[in-house]
Amino acid sequence: MSVRSIARESIGWSIALSVLMILVGLFALIAPLAAGVAVTTVIGWLLLLSGATHVWFAWHVRSAGAVVWEALVALAYFFGGIYLLLHPLAGLVSLTLILSAYLLVKGIVELVGGFGLRGMPGGGWMLLDGVFSIVVALMIWAHLPSSAAWVPGTLVGIAILFSGFSRLLLSLAARRVVTALP
Template sequence: MIVLGIAAIAEPFIATVAVARVLSWTFFFVGIVRTIYAFQSRRQRGFWLKLLIGIVYIIVGIMLLSNIFGATLTLTLAFGWVILVQGIFEVIAAFQVRPDPQWGWMLFSGIIAIILGILILYRWPIDAVWLLGTFTGISFLFSGAWMIIVPWAISKHLSRI
């Protein structure tokens, strides 16, 4: 994971295209699975809605796969909006749990997410060519680090017992 993270950060454009391809194929295959599920449960309520959702996923997957650079732009825009909305909900939730001792961390996380979402949307579409790849690389880097550190810390703790 660490090596993949470093590679994605070093080559963010290639990583962005790879992420866009993976997500595009994911939409396509999820659409197929949802469509099959709709037909398997056709005697239950909601068949047509389930079928429609599956077909929409397939169409979105095909559209994203047919124009990978458009997919990069679209996915980056969606990513910015998701982070912004998540931040807004985190801030609201933080004020709802305010008496709790750690509510400030939730508020801080929400404010950071709002700022990050605004920055992504403000710089869109200019930064779309590197953003998904860089963020994926950072995520892989940190995931790889904890995958090494946590087992090491556990084994070190257990050796003391």
């Protein structure tokens, strides 16, 4: 198989993946609660996997203190994962609260950075980003727990949708380049 045919096949798969990502992103925007619950479920399973990894580490460390530490960390991961899987809506509220806190801290950092760059090109944009992040964080927090029904799913949907579009445009550009090759 030639390099050119491998590139064409890869680009075809990349375009297909892009379209799938766009569809998943649109679904998440149409059904943000379902998307949020799905995200919470994935995080729950990842926590269980992390707990299993710490159990594995506990079997391979040499000191008693390390075994106890790894076992305690594994229990924390297992507890968090099981809780999220059994109570996805409560986990969704917690995830929304964490997102709100993240945006608040990010906004404060952007404001501090923007004031430090005042008078320099781009400094105003950093200030605007900080103010916008703080306002969004406060809006999400003020509407908890009802904002949990749409915030995580909407944010994930927007991220997947934009990733799908950017991947599609990149894949189409790559296809033009491969097609133009002799």
